[in-house]
Amino acid sequence: MEVKFFLGEGRKTFRPILCIQIxxxxxxxxxxxxxxxxxAEKAGMQKQxxxxxxxxxxxxxxxxxxxxxxxxxxxxxxxxxRPQTSRLARNPKTGTPVMIPARTTVKFKPGKYLLNxxxxxxxxxxxxxxxxxxxxxxxxxxxxxxxx
Numbered sequence: 001m002e003v004k005f006f007l008g009e010g011r012k013t014f015r016p017i018l019c020i021q022i023x024x025x026x027x028x029x030x031x032x033x034x035x036x037x038x039x040a041e042k043a044g045m046q047k048q049x050x051x052x053x054x055x056x057x058x059x060x061x062x063x064x065x066x067x068x069x070x071x072x073x074x075x076x077x078x079x080x081x082r083p084q085t086s087r088l089a090r091n092p093k094t095g096t097p098v099m100i101p102a103r104t105t106v107k108f109k110p111g112k113y114l115l116n117x118x119x120x121x122x123x124x125x126x127x128x129x130x131x132x133x134x135x136x137x138x139x140x141x142x143x144x145x146x147x148x
Contacts, residue, residue, distance in 0.1 A: 075113035082107045
């Protein structure tokens with residue numbers, strides 16, 4: 001694949017999403033099976049034990065939320081049950097008004113250490129670049145170095 005593909009034919013604009021998708025397998029979520037596998041690997045235990053541990057964690061959180069209890073994991077985050085009032089909405093298909101009943105949702109507030117771990121450093125960005133542009137630029141520079 002040539003650099004022209006990323007920059008377009010005769011254009012000077014990046015196609016960052018395309019660039020990222022080609023070089024990285026973009027994965028936006030982790031399902032339960034993958035979480036169990038990662039937990040087993042990280043903790044050095046069997047998958048069956050990590051599955052039991054995750055199921056127990058889910059049960060404990062569910063029970064606490066149903067009792068309107070807050071769960072605080074210092075550094076990681078806080079799970080808080082939050083009541084929502086009933087409200088009037090519209091059916092998008094027919095346009096008729098529909099009453100949405102009151103319910104309780106869960107609010108997650110990330111902790112300091114989690115926020116620090118996921119925050120992207122923008123120190124390498126040029127004035128006009130977005131983070132996607134940075135990734136493309138760095139990948140293209142790396143590819144040029146390999147060709148030399």
